[in-house]
Amino acid sequence: GASSSVFSASSLASSLLSPFSSAVGLASSGFVSAAFSFTGDSTSFFTSSATTSACSVLGPLQHADYFGLGKLLSVRELFEARVHLGHKEGLLNDLMRPYLFGSRLGYHVIDLDKTLQHLFCALNFIAHVAYRNGIILFVTRHQQTAHMVEETARESHEFAHTRWWRPGLFTNSTAQFGTVTRLPDTVILLSTLDSVFEEHLAVKECNKLLIPTVAIMDTNCDPRLITYPIPGNDDTPAAIQLYCHLFKTAILRGKERRKKDEEAAARQQQEAAGTASDASKQPTSA
Numbered sequence: 001g002a003s004s005s006v007f008s009a010s011s012l013a014s015s016l017l018s019p020f021s022s023a024v025g026l027a028s029s030g031f032v033s034a035a036f037s038f039t040g041d042s043t044s045f046f047t048s049s050a051t052t053s054a055c056s057v058l059g060p061l062q063h064a065d066y067f068g069l070g071k072l073l074s075v076r077e078l079f080e081a082r083v084h085l086g087h088k089e090g091l092l093n094d095l096m097r098p099y100l101f102g103s104r105l106g107y108h109v110i111d112l113d114k115t116l117q118h119l120f121c122a123l124n125f126i127a128h129v130a131y132r133n134g135i136i137l138f139v140t141r142h143q144q145t146a147h148m149v150e151e152t153a154r155e156s157h158e159f160a161h162t163r164w165w166r167p168g169l170f171t172n173s174t175a176q177f178g179t180v181t182r183l184p185d186t187v188i189l190l191s192t193l194d195s196v197f198e199e200h201l202a203v204k205e206c207n208k209l210l211i212p213t214v215a216i217m218d219t220n221c222d223p224r225l226i227t228y229p230i231p232g233n234d235d236t237p238a239a240i241q242l243y244c245h246l247f248k249t250a251i252l253r254g255k256e257r258r259k260k261d262e263e264a265a266a267r268q269q270q271e272a273a274g275t276a277s278d279a280s281k282q283p284t285s286a
Helices: 009-024 049-058 075-080 094-099 112-131 146-155 173-177 201-208 237-281
Strands: 004-007 034-039 042-047 085-088 100-104 107-110 136-139 159-161 186-189 213-217 228-231
Touching: 075 112, 075 237, 094 100, 094 112, 107 112, 112 136, 112 186, 112 213, 112 228, 112 237, 136 146, 146 159, 146 237, 186 201, 201 213
Parallel strands: 136 159, 136 186, 186 213, 213 228
Antiparallel strands: 004 034, 034 042, 085 107, 100 107
């Protein structure tokens, strides 16, 4: 039978909140009480009722899964999309060795359990950026999947760059565009390599400007300059399609949750104003 394990609340809080907290300069809180349940083919994240009430006071950053993204992820879906398939053994970047499950027929196999954990952290971060009305840029140089990336950006109401990257596009943006330009708050790379298998120029430019990056890291990639690396196959169209679907869902959920929270806050303000108005109209006793 499939084995199951449950991690403690403190380990979940540190593994999920710490990466995002480090990126925005916040410390993780001890108010989070959550559990991570993994059973063979599926993964689910859930929080206790005490967590829900605490998060309504402490804000979205204190919630382990504020946007309900844990239900989107499963090892089976990653396997069926061939996310586990790496490159030939001779192309391995040693920095990707911790993310390997093993090798088969001369090709490396990526550990999908680790992919799942990194993918959730990345999706959670992306949703928080969208929740705060941040600008997100999709980047790829694989022409085979460029149309999927552009369509994902269009449906997410964000931006995409799938052509040749002009050197200094970020670091010298004022000269490139002829005016002061707002740069993206997050860059999502469907592959950190360009069309000639060299590191994409966007990686170094984002690091120079402290722009957080989310990237799919195949076994021949260097994860050192990526804020949120996701070990996985970056060549197969089925895998790219799954990534695009998950990224789009995270962005849209972040925007929808912001809209709902703004409407709820507006209603609370109206109710508070109405209560104050009614109290002022009541006659005072002599």
